[in-house]
Amino acid sequence: MTSGVWAAPGRVNIIGEHTDYNNGYALPIAVPQVVTCTAVATGDGRARVSSRQHPGESVNAPITGLAEADVSGWARYPLGVVHEYLRRGHAVAGVTLELDGAVPVGAGLSSSAAVECAVAIALRDLFALPVADTDLIDIGRAAENTYVGAATGTLDQSASVLCTAGHALFLDFAKGEHTQIPFDLAAAGLQLLVVDTNTPHQLVDGEYGKRRTECQEAAAALGVRALREVTDVAETDRIGDPVLRRRARHVVAENARVLAVLHTLRGRHDPREIGSILTAGHASLRDDFEISTPQLDAAVDTALAAGAYGARMVGGGFGGSIIALADAEHTRHIAAAIATRFHTEDFAAPRTLVAVPSAGARRIS
Numbered sequence: 001m002t003s004g005v006w007a008a009p010g011r012v013n014i015i016g017e018h019t020d021y022n023n024g025y026a027l028p029i030a031v032p033q034v035v036t037c038t039a040v041a042t043g044d045g046r047a048r049v050s051s052r053q054h055p056g057e058s059v060n061a062p063i064t065g066l067a068e069a070d071v072s073g074w075a076r077y078p079l080g081v082v083h084e085y086l087r088r089g090h091a092v093a094g095v096t097l098e099l100d101g102a103v104p105v106g107a108g109l110s111s112s113a114a115v116e117c118a119v120a121i122a123l124r125d126l127f128a129l130p131v132a133d134t135d136l137i138d139i140g141r142a143a144e145n146t147y148v149g150a151a152t153g154t155l156d157q158s159a160s161v162l163c164t165a166g167h168a169l170f171l172d173f174a175k176g177e178h179t180q181i182p183f184d185l186a187a188a189g190l191q192l193l194v195v196d197t198n199t200p201h202q203l204v205d206g207e208y209g210k211r212r213t214e215c216q217e218a219a220a221a222l223g224v225r226a227l228r229e230v231t232d233v234a235e236t237d238r239i240g241d242p243v244l245r246r247r248a249r250h251v252v253a254e255n256a257r258v259l260a261v262l263h264t265l266r267g268r269h270d271p272r273e274i275g276s277i278l279t280a281g282h283a284s285l286r287d288d289f290e291i292s293t294p295q296l297d298a299a300v301d302t303a304l305a306a307g308a309y310g311a312r313m314v315g316g317g318f319g320g321s322i323i324a325l326a327d328a329e330h331t332r333h334i335a336a337a338i339a340t341r342f343h344t345e346d347f348a349a350p351r352t353l354v355a356v357p358s359a360g361a362r363r364i365s
């Protein structure tokens, strides 16, 4: 094979935020929006990368010189993956990568992981590299951590690689295990509305890394290796520092919320019952983890007031999107109510989409 087209999706996380790097649990779905990567094996020792969303900004660099190459912005994500393959000793002889992304950038839907995973699966298949799906996840993470410089966990890449249509993906980060959980909202007359607050977040900024460090410090204060090991929220009261105590309380309670949602979905209860758990997750991210914004809070409050069963911010925080679980016939009304509130508050106009649990990374032609 010398060429092909691969696709990898963005994600929304149903519940389980900032738990991945604490060895906890999460429950994401893949969204229908994908990044596509048209890849051609050239064998000429160069990596060429272009993006339909960034015309005139293509990069052409020697494949063995990527560590030193002067690459900035969007191109660091695909080239970081090429670099990571080489660093792991895989034979990538030269490649042309054309990216086209339908995952909104900065919306907290993991457009960056979609790029990484589309490129990672393309290179694996194109050069027939002996790389398992779990390695694709780690290659994406490593590219983001070291080449891009964002200290993220593996939630986004796991969702982009492993999700399947019609399912939520239960992730246990300590065990490295995943389980597909049937998630058919349509059958219950429900929809998961995603509202992008149009206030882009930036993970390379310091706050994400700061939260990660605080979680490590909180774990050390409790004498555990990772906060996942703590299962009783009352245990976090032992932490003297009030900030670290709040951070730990979020993580411990959030892991319990993932298990509670999992229990509801597995027990074939009415999925509306997860609504209040999602809303509690938002309060925790707002008050204990302190990563919400006025726009995210306004969107959540308005969604709830307009009849959603539950709503919360998703992703790393400081901007991006919320999700709202609502009866299908109400989502349009909820989206309109949020747009009106944003207009009144003089916020940027929000964008909405409906998240249907979709397939993970794959070859499409």
Ligand code: GLA
Pocket (backbone or CB within 6 Å): 016, 017, 018, 019, 020, 021, 110, 152, 153, 154, 155, 156, 315, 316, 317
């Ligand atoms: C970002 C990171 C993930 C995860 C989430 C928060 O999306 O990339 O690793 O930590 O934030 O749950």
